[in-house]
Amino acid sequence: IAYVSSISVLPAFSIQISDLHIRLYFYFTGTTKLKDNLSAVGSLPLVSKGTHVIIPLVDHLEDERWEAKIVEQNGNKIKLSVNSPASAVIGLYGLTVMTSSVKNEASTAYDANKNIVMLFNPWCEEDTVFLDDEEERKEYVLNDTGRIYYGTEKQIGARTWNFGQFQEGILDACLFILEKSDMPPSGRGDPVNVVRVISALINAQDDFGVLVGNWSGDYSDGVSPSAWSSSVEILRNYHHSNGTPVSYGQCWVFSGVTTTVLRCLGIPARSVTNFQSAHDTDVSLTTDVYFDKDLEPIDYLNTDSVWNFHVWNDCWMARPDLPHGNGGWQAVDSTPQETSQGTFCCGPASINAIRSGQVYLKHDTPFVFAEVNSDKIYWQRNVDGTFTQFHIEKKAVGHCISTKAVGSDERADITHLYKHQEGSEEERIAVETASRYGSKPDVYSKPMAEDVSVEVKMEGEGPRMGADAKLSIVVKNSSSLPRRTTLHSQVAVMYYTGVLKGTLKKEQLPVELLANEGWLSTTL
Numbered sequence: 001i002a003y004v005s006s007i008s009v010l011p012a013f014s015i016q017i018s019d020l021h022i023r024l025y026f027y028f029t030g031t032t033k034l035k036d037n038l039s040a041v042g043s044l045p046l047v048s049k050g051t052h053v054i055i056p057l058v059d060h061l062e063d064e065r066w067e068a069k070i071v072e073q074n075g076n077k078i079k080l081s082v083n084s085p086a087s088a089v090i091g092l093y094g095l096t097v098m099t100s101s102v103k104n105e106a107s108t109a110y111d112a113n114k115n116i117v118m119l120f121n122p123w124c125e126e127d128t129v130f131l132d133d134e135e136e137r138k139e140y141v142l143n144d145t146g147r148i149y150y151g152t153e154k155q156i157g158a159r160t161w162n163f164g165q166f167q168e169g170i171l172d173a174c175l176f177i178l179e180k181s182d183m184p185p186s187g188r189g190d191p192v193n194v195v196r197v198i199s200a201l202i203n204a205q206d207d208f209g210v211l212v213g214n215w216s217g218d219y220s221d222g223v224s225p226s227a228w229s230s231s232v233e234i235l236r237n238y239h240h241s242n243g244t245p246v247s248y249g250q251c252w253v254f255s256g257v258t259t260t261v262l263r264c265l266g267i268p269a270r271s272v273t274n275f276q277s278a279h280d281t282d283v284s285l286t287t288d289v290y291f292d293k294d295l296e297p298i299d300y301l302n303t304d305s306v307w308n309f310h311v312w313n314d315c316w317m318a319r320p321d322l323p324h325g326n327g328g329w330q331a332v333d334s335t336p337q338e339t340s341q342g343t344f345c346c347g348p349a350s351i352n353a354i355r356s357g358q359v360y361l362k363h364d365t366p367f368v369f370a371e372v373n374s375d376k377i378y379w380q381r382n383v384d385g386t387f388t389q390f391h392i393e394k395k396a397v398g399h400c401i402s403t404k405a406v407g408s409d410e411r412a413d414i415t416h417l418y419k420h421q422e423g424s425e426e427e428r429i430a431v432e433t434a435s436r437y438g439s440k441p442d443v444y445s446k447p448m449a450e451d452v453s454v455e456v457k458m459e460g461e462g463p464r465m466g467a468d469a470k471l472s473i474v475v476k477n478s479s480s481l482p483r484r485t486t487l488h489s490q491v492a493v494m495y496y497t498g499v500l501k502g503t504l505k506k507e508q509l510p511v512e513l514l515a516n517e518g519w520l521s522t523t524l
C-alpha cells in the first residue's frame with residue numbers, strides 16, 4: 001500500500017506532455033541508510049529479484065502487475081496512479097522518475113525524496129494475508145489496544161495492552177527489525193518467511209533481537225517483565241539504541257510486541273494464551289515425567305514442564321506451501337524456548353494441522369502441538385535402566401485457550417480451534433497421529449492396563465495465595481476383579497513456568513479396591 005503524495009517532476013525544458021516519455025523505477029532499498037548509496041552494502045536492486053522494478057505507463061491499469069497510469073494532467077503537472085502486485089516484496093522503496101522528450105535523447109532523472117513503504121494488505125483478495133471480514137480486520141489489523149490473558153485456568157486474569165502499531169516511530173522500528181534480519185529482500189513478499197524471521201527477532205537470543213527474556217525474579221538491572229503494558233516504549237528503545245536488546249520480557253511481553261509488529265506490517269495477528277501449557281524439550285510430543293524404580297522423581301531427566309500459562313500469537317494467512325485446508329490462523333511463538341533449525345524461533349504452524357495432529361507440516365508444528373495437546377506420560381526405571389510407562393494423563397495439558405474477542409473486551413475461548421473436544425475419538429486420533437512423528441513413536445503401541453484410574457480433584461477455585469489448598473485423590477477400579485495397588489502421592493510447589501520450587505508432602509499408601517468403586521481421599 002504505497003502512497004506518494006506529490007513528487008514534483010517538472011521537466012527542465014518546456015515541452016508538451018504528449019511529447020514526454022516517463023519512466024518510473026522502484027528500488028527496494030530495505031533500509032533508509034541505503035537510500036543514498038545502494039552499491040555500498042552489496043544489495044543492488046535487481047530486476048530478477050523483484051527488487052528493481054521498472055514500471056510501464058499504460059492506458060488501463062490491470063490487477064497483479066506493476067503499472068502506472070496518468071490520472072490527472074494540469075499544465076506541466078501530471079498525477080500518476082501506480083499499481084503494485086499483491087506479491088510485491090514488502091519494505092522500503094525508493095522511487096526515481098525519468099523523463100525524456102520524444103525528440104530529444106537526453107533524459108532527466110528525479111529522485112523522490114521520500115521513501116515509500118510497501119506493506120501486506122489484508123483488504124486485497126490476491127494477497128496471501130487477505131482476511132475476508134471487515135470486523136475481524138478492524139480488530140486484528142487496526143485495533144491498537146487489546147487484552148492479554150494470564151494466571152491459571154481457574155483464575156484467568158486480563159491485562160490491557162497498548163499495541164500502538166500506529167504510533168510515531170513504530171513503523172520505522174518494525175522496518176529496522178526486518179533490516180536486521182539476514183532475510184534476502186526477495187524473500188520478503190512471503191508472509192511465512194516474514195513471520196518466521198520476526199518470531200526469531202523479537203527475542204534477543206542468538207541474534208540481538210528486541211527483548212531479553214528473564215525468569216530469575218531479580219530484574220534490578222532492567223524493567224520487570226510485569227511492569228510493561230505497551231509495546232511502544234520497547235520498540236522505540238530498541239530502535240533508538242540502534243538495536244540494543246531491551247531488558248526484560250516474559251511470554252506476554254514477547255507476544256504483545258509480536259502482535260504490534262505483525263499488525264504494523266499488515267499481517268492480521270492476535271495474542272493467544274494457553275493454560276497448562278506444556279514445554280516439550282525432546283520432540284517426543286509427550287510431556288514425560290521420569291521416576292526411578294522406587295517412584296522417586298529423577299530431577300535431571302524431568303526437563304519437560306507444564307507452565308500455568310503461556311502466551312504466543314496467531315497470525316492469519318493462506319498457506320500455499322501446505323496441502324489444502326491449512327490456511328487461516330497460524331501459531332507463532334516468539335518466546336525463546338527451543339531452537340528450530342538452529343535458531344530460537346517458532347512457527348508459523350497451521351492450527352488446523354495442530355488440531356488434526358499433522359505435525360509433519362512445517363513450521364514447528366510438533367512443538368505447538370505438544371504445548372496444547374500432549375499427554376503427560378509417567379515412566380518408571382527398570383532394573384536394566386530402561387523405562388516403562390505406568391500412567392498416562394490425557395487431559396492435563398492445553399486448557400481455556402484465550403484471546404480477546406472481536407469488537408469487545410470479552411475473552412473468547414478458542415480451544416476448539418487448536419484441539420478437538422478433550423477425550424473425543426478425533427482428539428485421540430490426533431494425539432496418536434502426532435506421536436508417531438515424534439522421538440517416541442511407540443508410546444501408544446502397547447495397550448496398558450487402564451482399569452484403575454486416578455484423578456486429582458481440587459476443591460473450589462483452586463489454591464489461593466495465603467490460604468490452605470484442599471485436594472483429594474480419587475482412585476477408581478473399573479475392572480471385574482479386585483485390584484491391589486500402591487498410591488504414591490507427592491505435593492510440590494512450582495513457579496508458573498513449571499520449575500520445581502520444593503516438595504511439601506510425600507506419601508505412600510497401600511490401596512485395595514474390592515467393591516464396585518474404591519476411593520480414597522487425602523487432604524493437604
Ligand SMILES: *[C@@H]1O[C@H](CO)[C@@H](O)[C@H](O)[C@H]1NC(C)=O
Pocket residue numbers: 037038039040
Ligand atoms: C557508494 O559506495 C561505493 C562502495 O563503497 C563507493 O565506491 C562509491 O563511491 C559510493 N558512491 C557514492 C555516490 O557515494
Ligand SMILES: *[C@@H]1O[C@H](CO)[C@@H](O)[C@H](O)[C@H]1NC(C)=O
Pocket residue numbers: 212213214215216218219220221222
Ligand atoms: C536477569 O536479571 C538479573 C538482574 O537484573 C541479572 O543479574 C541476570 O543476569 C538476568 N538474567 C538473564 C538471563 O539475562
Ligand SMILES: *[C@@H]1O[C@H](CO)[C@@H](O)[C@H](O)[C@H]1NC(C)=O
Pocket residue numbers: 138142143144145406407408409
Ligand atoms: C479496539 O477494541 C476495543 C474493544 O473491542 C474497542 O473498544 C476499541 O474501540 C477498538 N479500537 C479500535 C481503534 O478499533
Ligand SMILES: CC(=O)N[C@H]1CO[C@H](CO)[C@@H](O)[C@@H]1O
Pocket residue numbers: 477478479480481482483513514515516517
Ligand atoms: C472386584 C470389583 O469390585 N470390581 C469392580 C470394579 O469396579 C467396577 C465398576 O467401576 C465394577 O463393575 C467391578 O465389579
